[in-house]
Amino acid sequence: xxVIRQIPTIVLPQAGxxxxxxxxTAQHLSITMPAWALQEKQANVIAAMVGAPGPLNCWVxxxxxxxxxxxxxxxxxxxxxxxxxxxxxxxxxSEYARIVLQAPALVAPxxxxxxxxxxxxxx
Amino acid sequence: xxxxxxxxxxxxxxxxxxxxxxQTAVEQVIIPAFPPATxxxxxxxxxxxxxxxxxxxTTVHIVPNAFRLExxxxxFKPLEGLLTSDSIAHGxxxxxxxxxxxxLIITLVNExxxxxxxxxxxxxxxxxxxxxxxxxxxxxxxxxMPVAAxxxxxxxxxxxxxxxxxxPG
Numbered sequence: 443x444x445v446i447r448q449i450p451t452i453v454l455p456q457a458g459x460x461x462x463x464x465x466x467t468a469q470h471l472s473i474t475m476p477a478w479a480l481q482e483k484q485a486n487v488i489a490a491m492v493g494a495p496g497p498l499n500c501w502v503x504x505x506x507x508x509x510x511x512x513x514x515x516x517x518x519x520x521x522x523x524x525x526x527x528x529x530x531x532x533x534x535x536s537e538y539a540r541i542v543l544q545a546p547a548l549v550a551p552x553x554x555x556x557x558x559x560x561x562x563x564x565x
Numbered sequence: 566x567x568x569x570x571x572x573x574x575x576x577x578x579x580x581x582x583x584x585x586x587x588q589t590a591v592e593q594v595i596i597p598a599f600p601p602a603t604x605x606x607x608x609x610x611x612x613x614x615x616x617x618x619x620x621x622x623t624t625v626h627i628v629p630n631a632f633r634l635e636x637x638x639x640x641f642k643p644l645e646g647l648l649t650s651d652s653i654a655h656g657x658x659x660x661x662x663x664x665x666x667x668x669l670i671i672t673l674v675n676e677x678x679x680x681x682x683x684x685x686x687x688x689x690x691x692x693x694x695x696x697x698x699x700x701x702x703x704x705x706x707x708x709x710m711p712v713a714a715x716x717x718x719x720x721x722x723x724x725x726x727x728x729x730x731x732x733p734g
Contacts, residue, residue, distance in 0.1 A: 446626055449598045449680035473678050479629040479650075560679065564628045 445563050448480065454541055454558035464498070464545050465553040472541040472558050474508045480562035484531040485541045489556040491525045496547030498522040498554050504536035513540070569658055571708070572621045575690055578704055586700060587619075588691040596683040599675045607671040609663055615691040617664045617698050624656040626684040631677040636661065637670040647676070 454472035455462040464470050477483060487500045499519040505512040520528045530541065541558045548554075578586040596605065611618045625632075629650040636644040636659070644659060646652070663669040675681050692698045707715070 446628065446682055446684070448628060449682055451601070451678075451680040453679075475679060476630065476677050479631075 445565055448562045448564065450486075450559045450561040452557060453485070453560045454543065454556065461555050461557050462543075463553055463555055464495075464543060464548070465550060467544065467546055467548050470543045470556075472560070474505075475539050475560055476537070477504070477535075477539040477562070478537050479564045481533075481564060482531075483533070483539065483562040484529055484560070486527055486529050486559045486561075487520075487522065487541070487543065487556060488527045488559070489522055489525060489543075489554050491552075491554060493552035495545050495552035495554050496549075497545065498556070499544045499546060500528055500530060501542055502530050502532050503540050503542055504532075504534055505538045505540075506536060508538040515542075519544075569621065569660070571660065571705075572619075572690070574708065575619070575701065575704070578700065580697075586697055588615075588693070590618075590689055590691050592687045592689065594683070594685045594687070596673075599673075599681045599683045601675050601678050601680065603675050605673045607673070609669045609671060610665060611663065612691070615693055616695055617662055617692040619690040619692070619701075620659065620661045620663065620669060620687060621690070622656055622658050622688040624686050625653055627653065628677070628681055629653055631675060631679075631681050632683065633674040633676050635672040635674075637672065638663065639667055 452460075453475060454470065456471070456473045462470055472485075485502065489498055499521055501519040502516040503513040504516055505514070516532050516534055520530060522528050532539075541560070543554070543556055543558070545554050575587055576585075576589065580586050592609070594607065599605070609618075609620070625648055627648060630647060632648045634644070634646060634648055634657075635642060638661060643661070644657070661669050673683065675683075692701060
């Protein structure tokens with residue numbers, strides 16, 4: 443059976459193409475991605491530093507409804523300590539998935555500037 | 566993949582010379598990167614060599630529940646729906662005759678929030694000329710005719726032949 447690849451899509455920032463400035467300690471969420479038909483799901487987090495913002499935690503959350511309060515983290519956060527990229531790959535099946543970025547030790551005016559790209563396959 | 570009986574019947578039609586009356590053909594559409602919330606409209610007119618086409622089957626190879634499909638013809642919308650796992654597994658069967666004047670308009674909408682790859686194969690019968698279109702119409706008209714009526718027609722034809730044979734010269 444042929445495998446269909448979903449084309450890589452920017453899911454964070456939520457609107458349009460570009461980058462998200464993470465200049466606070468809040469959780470920055472990607473769009474809610476429909477993941478019911480997908481296999482070999484992976485998100486590529488690409489981040490640059492402004493000053494010394496401390497670590498950037500990146501993780502995947504899944505939900506069966508996409509409604510607030512139903513999201514659960516997959517595994518443990520991956521930590522980006524310097525500018526670069528991390529691939530978050532997961533196999534847990536869920537109706538919806540999203541990527542969360544958080545810089546817990548950030549002190550202004552330091553910041554992260556990040557983009558998250560998602561792709562997957564379906565049989 | 567089995568076609569509907571009416572399509573199989575049309576595929577058996579022969580020209581007076583013994584050739585196949587209708588040409589079976591496939592139209593493939595691949596959109597490698599279909600952006601989210603985007604609408605693509607495909608207007609299907611018969612190719613230059615055909616005066617009419619009979620579309621009867623579409624198979625798709627896509628992520629389920631990502632695309633909405635609409636068929637529009639002469640202001641009517643005979644088919645509209647989400648392409649689900651069932652549509653992907655079994656394809657969609659239909660019977661649409663499209664001509665130069667009556668195009669079949671296919672609208673595709675990516676309703677997911679992600680970029681998608683779209684691939685479809687649409688099967689159709691090509692009708693090359695007005696005489697062939699007439700022959701198809703005649704054949705379709707005969708499909709639902711009772712056997713008694715067909716036998717009566719045949720009897721009339723034989724009688725007419727006899728009369729013609731009896732005419733001198």
